[in-house]
Every structure is written in C-alpha cells, then in structure tokens.
Amino acid sequence: MQVLPIQSGATTKECPPQGRLIVLTGPSGVGKGTLMQALLRRHPELYYSVSVTTRSPRLGEINGKSYYFISRNKFEQLVAQGEFLEWAEFAGNYYGTPREVVLDHIRSGKLVVLEIELEGARQIRATFPSALSIFILPPSFPELENRIRGRAQDSEDAIARRLRRAQAEIEAADEFDIQIVNDDFETALNDIEAALFG
Numbered sequence: 001m002q003v004l005p006i007q008s009g010a011t012t013k014e015c016p017p018q019g020r021l022i023v024l025t026g027p028s029g030v031g032k033g034t035l036m037q038a039l040l041r042r043h044p045e046l047y048y049s050v051s052v053t054t055r056s057p058r059l060g061e062i063n064g065k066s067y068y069f070i071s072r073n074k075f076e077q078l079v080a081q082g083e084f085l086e087w088a089e090f091a092g093n094y095y096g097t098p099r100e101v102v103l104d105h106i107r108s109g110k111l112v113v114l115e116i117e118l119e120g121a122r123q124i125r126a127t128f129p130s131a132l133s134i135f136i137l138p139p140s141f142p143e144l145e146n147r148i149r150g151r152a153q154d155s156e157d158a159i160a161r162r163l164r165r166a167q168a169e170i171e172a173a174d175e176f177d178i179q180i181v182n183d184d185f186e187t188a189l190n191d192i193e194a195a196l197f198g
C-alpha cells in the first residue's frame with residue numbers, strides 16, 4: 001500500500017503565519033547579547049523586543065535600540081499600568097518587556113525573540129507555555145568571569161553582584177526547553193538556529 005503525504009505544499013501555504021515567542025536566557029556575561037546580535041544579522045525576519053530598563057546606558061548604547069532607558073519612577077508607573085509582559089529587578093535595576101508591541105508581532109505571525117534574565121524567563125514560561133525557551137550555559141564558571149571582566153564595562157561591585165547571581169542562575173538551566181553551551185561561538189549560534197528553524 002502506498003502511503004500518501006499527510007499535507008501537501010499547497011495546504012501549508014494556505015495556513016496563516018504562525019507567530020511564536022522565543023526566550024533566550026542564561027547568566028550575565030555568557031554571551032546572550034552577542035549571540036542575539038549575530039542571530040538577528042543572519043535572520044532579519046526575526047523581531048527583537050527592545051527592553052525597558054532603569055540601568056544607565058553603557059558607552060555606545062543607544063536609547064530605543066539597546067534599551068529604552070527610563071527612571072525608576074517611570075518604570076514603576078508602567079508596572080502599575082500593566083504595560084509589561086514580564087519584568088524583574090537585576091543587579092539593582094529594573095528590566096521589562098513591553099507587552100503590546102510583542103503581542104502585536106506574535107499576532108502578525110512573527111517569531112519574536114526576547115533576551116532576558118532568569119526571573120523574567122520563568123514568568124514567560126508560566127504565562128506563555130507555548131514559548132520556546134533556550135538557556136545559554138558558559139563552558140565553565142572561570143570562563144564566565146573572564147567574559148564579564150573582559151567586557152570591562154561594569155564596576156567591581158556590579159561584577160561581583162552578577163557573579164553571585166550567575167551561580168544560582170546556572171542551577172536553573174534544566175527548567176528550560178533547551179540548553180546550549182556557548183563555548184565555540186559558531187557552534188552555539190548554529191545550535192540556536194537549529195532550535196528555531198530546524
């Protein structure tokens with residue numbers, strides 16, 4: 001007996017585009033931002049959600065591109081108005097994902113990618129069970145410290161806070177759908193692509 005394919009190409013084309021939320025998380029300094037930039041360069045069709053933060057801009061960061069930089073008062077006002085899909089406090093600053101713009105892009109069929117810390121990623125897992133969550137791991141803890149120091153953009157105090165938090169974050173890796181070790185950069189990038197498009 002001949003087995004026919006279940007779906008023809010024509011049927012697939014008639015389906016409405018399927019939007020999805022993708023979450024990239026992992027400890028500070030593991031390379032999430034660098035991986036995300038490379039991913040966006042290779043796949044301009046992805047929609048990257050620019051977060052809102054109360055942290056001060058680093059050298060070269062542009063308001064509206066890296067983050068929307070706002071005051072704590074303003075952030076708290078936005079929280080009270082329910083403007084965030086998720087938000088968290090990290091190393092003394094607030095970070096949040098704007099709700100409406102993300103939902104609009106998912107509704108219009110886009111793959112929407114978030115690069116956020118652990119607490120926010122947990123909130124997304126709870127509220128969006130269909131989201132794909134990817135946890136990026138460092139090859140080792142000393143290498144993570146090297147990367148944070150190598151970036152040379154944080155004070156000693158901020159580095160210490162990030163490292164303390166990183167240990168606990170790494171222990172949460174298994175809560176997420178996929179774990180990828182960012183040792184060789186190209187390999188890690190290919191692994192993310194495989195998770196998204198493979």
Ligand SMILES: Nc1nc2c(ncn2[C@@H]2O[C@H](COP(=O)(O)OP(=O)(O)O)[C@@H](O)[C@H]2O)c(=O)[nH]1
Nearest residue numbers: 028029051087088090095096097115116117120
């Ligand atoms: N929950 C949450 N975390 C965010 C958001 N935007 C960025 N983060 C995370 O906040 C942490 C600190 O970010 P940042 O100050 O830019 O430092 P870096 O990513 O460690 O270089 C990182 O783990 C980011 O992924 C957000 O909208 N929500």
Ligand SMILES: Nc1ncnc2c1ncn2[C@@H]1O[C@H](COP(=O)(O)OP(=O)(O)O)[C@@H](O)[C@H]1O
Nearest residue numbers: 028029030031032033034147151182183184185
């Ligand atoms: N696979 C890798 N091997 C070596 N260094 C890396 C790798 N991936 C990222 N880095 C470097 O590590 C540092 C931290 O990366 P970053 O993307 O800022 O991390 P995060 O966004 O997770 O805080 C940067 O200097 C970046 O160039």
